[in-house]
Amino acid sequence: xxxxxxxxxxxxxxxxxxxxxxxxxxxxxxxxxxxxxxxxxxxxxxxxxxxxxxxxxxxxxxxxxxxxxxxxxxxxxxxxxxxxxxxxxxxxxxxxxxxxxxxxxxxxxxxxxxxxxxxxxxxxxxxxxxxxxxxxxxxxxxxxxxxxxxxxxxxxxxxxxxxxxxxxxxxxxxxxxxxxxxxxxxxxxxxxxxxxxxxxxxxxxxxxxxxxxxxxxxxxxxxxxxxxxxxxxxxxxxxxxxxxxxxxxxxxxxxxxxxxxxxxxxxxxxxxxxxxxxxxxxxxxx
Amino acid sequence: xxxxxxxxxxxxxxxxxxxxxxxxxxxxxxxxxxxxxxxxxxxxxxxxxxxxxxxxxxxxxxxxxxxxxxxxxxxxxxxxxxxxxxxxxxxxxxxxxxxxxxxxxxxxxxxxxxxxxxxxxxxxxxxxxxxxxxxxxxxxxxxxxxxxxxxxxxxxxxxxxxxxxxxxxxxxxxxxxxxxxxxxxxxxxxxxxxxxxxxxxxxxxxxxxxxxxxxxxxxxxxxxxxxxxxxxxxxxxxxxxxxxxxxxxxxxxxxxxxxxxxxxxxxxxxxxxxxxxxxxxxxxxxxxxxxxxxxxxxxxxxxxxxxxxxxxxxxxxxxxxxxxxxxxxxxxxxxxxxxxxxxxxxxxxxxxxxxxxxxxxxxxxxxxxxxxxxxxxxxxxxxxxxxxxxxxxxxxxxxxxxxxxxxxxxxxxxxxxxxxxxxxxxxxxxxxxxxxxxxxxxxx
Ligand code: SF4
Ligand code: SF4
Numbered sequence: 001x002x003x004x005x006x007x008x009x010x011x012x013x014x015x016x017x018x019x020x021x022x023x024x025x026x027x028x029x030x031x032x033x034x035x036x037x038x039x040x041x042x043x044x045x046x047x048x049x050x051x052x053x054x055x056x057x058x059x060x061x062x063x064x065x066x067x068x069x070x071x072x073x074x075x076x077x078x079x080x081x082x083x084x085x086x087x088x089x090x091x092x093x094x095x096x097x098x099x100x101x102x103x104x105x106x107x108x109x110x111x112x113x114x115x116x117x118x119x120x121x122x123x124x125x126x127x128x129x130x131x132x133x134x135x136x137x138x139x140x141x142x143x144x145x146x147x148x149x150x151x152x153x154x155x156x157x158x159x160x161x162x163x164x165x166x167x168x169x170x171x172x173x174x175x176x177x178x179x180x181x182x183x184x185x186x187x188x189x190x191x192x193x194x195x196x197x198x199x200x201x202x203x204x205x206x207x208x209x210x211x212x213x214x215x216x217x218x219x220x221x222x223x224x225x226x227x228x229x230x231x232x233x234x235x236x237x238x239x240x241x242x243x244x245x246x247x248x249x250x251x252x253x254x255x256x257x258x259x260x261x262x263x264x265x266x267x268x269x270x271x272x273x274x275x276x277x278x279x280x281x282x283x284x285x286x
Numbered sequence: 287x288x289x290x291x292x293x294x295x296x297x298x299x300x301x302x303x304x305x306x307x308x309x310x311x312x313x314x315x316x317x318x319x320x321x322x323x324x325x326x327x328x329x330x331x332x333x334x335x336x337x338x339x340x341x342x343x344x345x346x347x348x349x350x351x352x353x354x355x356x357x358x359x360x361x362x363x364x365x366x367x368x369x370x371x372x373x374x375x376x377x378x379x380x381x382x383x384x385x386x387x388x389x390x391x392x393x394x395x396x397x398x399x400x401x402x403x404x405x406x407x408x409x410x411x412x413x414x415x416x417x418x419x420x421x422x423x424x425x426x427x428x429x430x431x432x433x434x435x436x437x438x439x440x441x442x443x444x445x446x447x448x449x450x451x452x453x454x455x456x457x458x459x460x461x462x463x464x465x466x467x468x469x470x471x472x473x474x475x476x477x478x479x480x481x482x483x484x485x486x487x488x489x490x491x492x493x494x495x496x497x498x499x500x501x502x503x504x505x506x507x508x509x510x511x512x513x514x515x516x517x518x519x520x521x522x523x524x525x526x527x528x529x530x531x532x533x534x535x536x537x538x539x540x541x542x543x544x545x546x547x548x549x550x551x552x553x554x555x556x557x558x559x560x561x562x563x564x565x566x567x568x569x570x571x572x573x574x575x576x577x578x579x580x581x582x583x584x585x586x587x588x589x590x591x592x593x594x595x596x597x598x599x600x601x602x603x604x605x606x607x608x609x610x611x612x613x614x615x616x617x618x619x620x621x622x623x624x625x626x627x628x629x630x631x632x633x634x635x636x637x638x639x640x641x642x643x644x645x646x647x648x649x650x651x652x653x654x655x656x657x658x659x660x661x662x663x664x665x666x667x668x669x670x671x672x673x674x675x676x677x678x679x680x681x682x683x684x685x686x687x688x689x690x691x692x693x694x695x696x697x698x699x700x701x702x703x704x705x706x707x708x709x710x711x712x713x714x715x716x717x718x719x720x721x722x723x724x725x726x727x728x729x730x
Contacts, residue, residue, distance in 0.1 A: 001583070001584060001600070001601070002585075003584065003585065003586055003587055003597070003598065003599065003600060003601075004585055004586045004597065004620045004622070005586075005597045005598070005599050006586075006597055006621075006685075007597075007674075007682065007684050007685040007688060008591075008592075008593060008594045008595060008596070008597075008669065008671035008674070008684055009592060009593045009594065009671030009672070009674045009675045009684065010586060010588050010592045010593075010595065010597065010613070010615065010621065011592040011593070011621075011675065012621060012674070012675055012676075012677075012680070013675050013676045015633070015676065015678045016678050016679075016680070017626060017629060017678045017679055019678070020631070020678055073626075113627065114626075114627050114629060115627035115628050115629040115630060115679075116627070179633070182631075182632060182633075182636065223629045223630050223631035223632065224629050224630050226630075226632075227632075228630050228631075228632040228635050228643060228645065228646065229632075229635065229643065230632075230635060230636065233632070277643070277662070278635075278641045278642065278643070279641065280515075280640050280641055280642050280663045280666035281503065281506065281512070281639075281640050281641045281666075282502050282503065282506070282512070282513065282514055282515045282640050282666050282668070283514055283515065283663060283666050
């Protein structure tokens with residue numbers, strides 16, 4: 001009889017990185033399919049090319065540096081998928097390829113791979129594409145919430161991710177319910193966005209877009225780039241809401257506002273984290 | 287039947303009490319007992335066979351009648367090898383004369399608890415809690431640790447647990463008592479409520495399960511007095527015991543029987559799981575056999591809880607006073623995935639009961655940066671195991687944290703031969719604990 005001796009715990013809850021990643025991917029795939037309904041098959045081509053480029057880049061890098069292949073954990077797929085959803089369907093197909101390479105090679109692996117990234121790779125790549133080829137990656141229309149049906153399917157959207165808020169809301173709630181993402185950031189982000197918009201006197205129909213829900217449920221609570229302290233996540237959520245509304249108010253583009261918000265918030269996340277280290281409950285200050 | 291005849295009989299597999307018991311001389315936090323018997327001595331059930339009056343120590347007693355066959359180092363379920371007394375049964379039930387108390391005074395209770403060598407689930411000798419210098423206001427009995435509740439809270443035991451609570455209150459001079467029950471354990475709280483006829487004893491419901499290592503947190507939760515990890519609940523004026531402790535107290539005072547039995551729940555990959563009354567010193571193997579034996583190939587045997595219990599090197603280890611649960615995992619239940627990178631999902635932070643950052647500390651420990659671990663309060667960790675339980679990346683958080691603690695102790699203590707008096711230092715004449723590097727700049 002051979003017995004294993006190890007440290008506690010001896011059982012696990014069963015949530016794994018793979019499950020977290022692939023649930024997110026499933027939600028975004030539904031979104032991609034709806035975008036194909038709205039924009040036609042070109043949208044699917046953008047998604048496919050982008051995912052393929054991201055996966056191939058990751059595989060190439062890991063082969064070259066003789067690391068273990070980690071395509072299975074779904075991170076590269078997720079990066080490619082999110083990045084594609086941030087683009088308009090009219091984009092030239094070489095742009096997502098460059099973007100995916102930038103995201104996976106420079107933002108993910110150059111910083112140490114999964115778990116060590118400073119910025120969310122998909123967003124950093126979007127910022128890079130936006131800076132380099134602003135005209136090519138810009139969207140033709142900015143969605144506007146004109147009725148409740150727009151929450152389910154939005155025909156006026158400019159980017160793939162905006163086509164259905166409902167998918168993102170239901171998916172996001174599922175993620176929170178399964179504890180795949182933390183509830184603090186989404187809740188605080190949503191509340192602070194609405195409160196801020198009301199304070200400024202902005203019409204909510206401009207503020208609430210599909211992109212906002214992508215930000216709330218997928219981009220902002222991205223585990224690696226958000227603070228790990230409890231208090232830090234509160235502050236992070238509030239900060240995201242404020243930044244979104246301020247940026248959107250100044251530029252009249254609440255879609256791009258979400259993306260830049262998450263990018264900036266990623267940049268200050270380590271700072272927030274450092275200043276909110278918790279105090280152990282069983283340590284009494286002298 | 288004389289002893290000679292008994293010895294000649296071929297040993298039969300008996301139901302509960304084993305043929306041989308191994309009684310470790312250390313089953314508590316404190317110093318090891320000195321054996322009071324020699325090899326070949328006859329011992330009776332309940333006879334004291336080890337004690338040490340030089341310090342904190344709970345005496346040990348024989349749990350069967352027979353004779354001592356060896357006093358040697360044997361495997362211990364918690365701490366490697368410990369010198370133990372091996373007793374072979376003579377298949378009789380000859381016991382010493384017990385000395386029960388009717389209507390005991392405070393001193394009677396303290397004496398009985400000390401003589402009985404009662405050890406609580408935390409491993410702390412219970413008499414020491416009663417004789418503490420701190421003023422004790424409250425006696426708490428934690429009924430939220432699943433292992434303890436499953437083993438000891440059968441309805442027929444409840445009156446004894448309540449009696450134990452009253453004895454502890456009397457012995458410590460506390461005026462209040464409370465049972466702490468998980469809020470979903472309605473059945474237990476209603477049973478206790480129906481048996482409880484004393485307005486000084488209350489029932490508290492809490493939201494979490496508190497394992498014995500979380501005593502300080504529980505005391506804080508109930509009393510509101512923070513208990514730092516260098517102290518015990520006693521410093522907050524609280525005696526925190528368990529169902530197993532309370533039962534043992536009742537038996538010791540009312541029946542005079544020392545702590546020689548434990549209720550043990552066997553679960554997992556065995557044919558016939560359930561709770562059994564087991565003599566201290568019986569090997570895990572026998573307990574498992576009396577539960578129908580292994581079903582399938584065992585992969586891991588765990589004492590006291592899957593979350594923070596201790597995995598055993600083999601099944602020869604004895605049941606000790608603080609054993610309440612034996613869990614057998616089959617080979618395919620044993621976790622053996624390799625760890626991945628930390629994705630900073632903060633799930634570990636959300637579950638940590640002491641509010642530290644387990645993932646971050648473990649990463650620092652992994653990189654050998656123990657000073658950073660220290661700054662992040664690694665010593666506050668109570669090794670509850672919850673962070674590892676939830677980590678999606680399978681990081682060995684508890685192991686890394688424990689490792690950092692051990693390394694820190696090594697870093698912070700200076701070996702004796704290096705601790706020399708520093709010539710010229712006026713502060714004291716003792717070997718300098720700070721070591722030369724810190725001082726030399728200042729004095730020389
Ligand atoms: S739970 Fe695991 S992956 Fe998540 S932050 Fe903690 S250590 Fe990292
Ligand atoms: S084992 Fe993990 S969860 Fe438990 S106290 Fe230690 S760090 Fe916190």
